[in-house]
Amino acid sequence: MSELKTYQIRCPRCRQEQPAGLYESINVKTDPDLRQKLMANAINVVRCEGCELSFRVDKPLLYHDPSRRIMIYLVPMADDAVENSERLFAQLLMNLENVLPAEVRPPTIGLVFNRTELVERIFLLEAGLNERIIEYLKYLLFTRNADRLNPARKELLFNAEDSTAESLCFVVQDVATRKLEAMLKYDRGVYATLAEMFDRDEQTPRLLELFPGPRISARALLLKELGREPASPES
Ligand SMILES: [Zn+2]
Structure with a gap:
């Protein structure tokens, strides 16, 4: 299942705030259209109700392809903020271990820092x-x-x-x-x-x-x- 969560987002141009549904994770087996959207750079894109500007919100996103056993975690981050990202990632792994039954080994999850790296990794693993x-x-x-x-x-x-x-x-x-x-x-x-x-x-x-x-x-x-x-x- 893909997970969508509502956030209060402010438009970078006119500063108007609006609620927007953004993906926490996408599962491309249950929602194959989301893979297409990701490739088209249309995931977590918000259209401002005030000035109609479309902009992408860069936030952490878990990409999951159960059929191919691919799991990649995107943590959008500048090169100088790598440590913070790796801490976020460790936290995610810990949460995952708590969720999974004890006998299930946590899956291998790749870590990438921007959308380009994510798309590259998906194609490579595919x-x-x-x-x-x-x-x-x-x-x-x-x-x-x-x-x-x-x-x-x-x-x-x-x-x-x-x-x-x-x-x-x-x-x-x-x-x-x-x-x-x-x-x-x-x-x-x-x-x-x-x-x-x-x-x-x-x-x-x-x-x-x-x-x-x-x-x-x-x-x-x-x-x-x-x-x-x-x-x-x-x-
Ligand atoms: Zn706006």
């Missing part, structure tokens, strides 16, 4: 890809193209639409302008080799070490590394 391996490929792309891909200014997004049986596509996005700038391809053979390694050895220490979760992001990892003394990622 394509049967592993988010840690995809982020690892991004990590390699970032570090091998360090001269033109500065993680402070550029984001890499997995592009499911243009990926083929031979190659996986990534789009370079400028963080400030949100413009998509270039396309990078990665041989799918590399993914397959990594996936095989990952399957064979559940520990796959390097991947799990790099991306322990709940947030799995090459860019966040690189920014963290850059914030420290310039140390080798191998150390």
Whole structure:
């Protein structure tokens, strides 16, 4: 079931307040149209009764696809407020454990910080890809193209639409302008080799070490590394 809750929302243009129903969670098995709405950027969009402005309200949202066992929690947050988001997320997991019967193991829930990341993650999981391996490929792309891909200014997004049986596509996005700038391809053979390694050895220490979760992001990892003394990622 999807969960809708009423909030008192103020229009950012004319400041008029009105009650608005906003989604806490969407279940795309019971409400498949909500997946479409999310892709069309039409979830939690409010139309002001005063000035008719349509605007999106960014709030936490749980995306649930029971058929594919996908659960992703979106906590809209600026890069500098990451700690707060991770605290919110821990709280959600705790609430969930209280709700579930003792014998049920809580599901794995992904954590994303904006709608773009959420949509990217949905497509990636729907394509049967592993988010840690995809982020690892991004990590390699970032570090091998360090001269033109500065993680402070550029984001890499997995592009499911243009990926083929031979190659996986990534789009370079400028963080400030949100413009998509270039396309990078990665041989799918590399993914397959990594996936095989990952399957064979559940520990796959390097991947799990790099991306322990709940947030799995090459860019966040690189920014963290850059914030420290310039140390080798191998150390
Ligand atoms: Zn208004």
